[in-house]
Amino acid sequence: MVNYKELGLVNSKELFAKAMAGQYAIPAFNFNNLEQLQAIIQACVETKSPVILQVSSGARKYANQTLLRYLAQGAVEYSKELGYNIPIVLHLDHGDTFELCKSCIEYGFSSVMIDGSHHDYNHNVELTHQVVEYAHQYGVSVEGELGVLAGIEDDVSAEHHVYTQPEEVSDFVKKTGVDSLAISIGTSHGANKFKPEQCTRNADGVLIPPPLRFDILEACEKMIPGFPIVLHGASSVPQDKVDTINQYGGALKDAIGIPEEQLRRAAASAVCKINIDSDGRLAMTAAIREQFALNPKEFDPRKYLGPARDALKEVYKHKIVNVLGSVDKA
């Protein structure tokens, strides 16, 4: 067992308190590999932003739990070497069992999400409470979730949003003891968040998705004043990245994300953590496809992973400075 403090990591408590008071959001960027981690740390050090390094259960299997522990410790040392000791949280994204959360805590995570949103309410409360009881013994923060995000890229079963019911949030927070709560207000995971027929077109023919349900967010805020709220599925799916991918042999169809101005509005509210994974995937894939097409004789992975890392870093810096507002908050 290693405690996150030994690795130089922090939990999310103080970061969320500052984000709430300062009306910005902490970036939660997913990673699986070295280049993504380098890009995140470089971007956050250069913008002096705190960061939540997010690892899904799939990412943990891909990268290996032991390597992740040292990568996170390395990230702390790397940020110092780059000249600024930014606060870094290592967070389990969408933990689905108590055992997975416990194991992550034992391997140095400073924050875990227990996602019981697919269970019925009472089961979600019970499971989340069990994780909180364990995690809090070690100072580890816990994120819970109420409401189900739609995933139109998945089965039909997930096609409809189950928006968070504001009348449940206060009871859930009280009974579970969670430190933050993810809610469902119209975002979803992946690069196909809306179908074109759900959208309208502006004068330039650009598809405009239906707005997020800020009425639900505001109703939740009233129920749990000052409590940190989390937004999943918050990628904007930049059209230039989608176009580059398709120009160089990709086949992404109807990729539509959350407009940035809606995320700026969310970041200024009680939303203290905004999750972004897909935009990083798009940036990396666009850069790699372009490098493959332009330099077909090249076979040194550094020649295409290097540009992918640079492209990722630019995406992260843009989010921090222009969308989340966490610049200079480290």
Ligand code: G3H
């Ligand atoms: O919310 C999901 C994240 O984008 C992680 O995705 O399970 O494919 O690693 P993943």
Ligand code: 13P
């Ligand atoms: P995106 O797929 O919109 O990037 O969302 C990521 C996420 O919510 C990770 O938990």
Ligand code: ZN
């Ligand atoms: Zn998510």
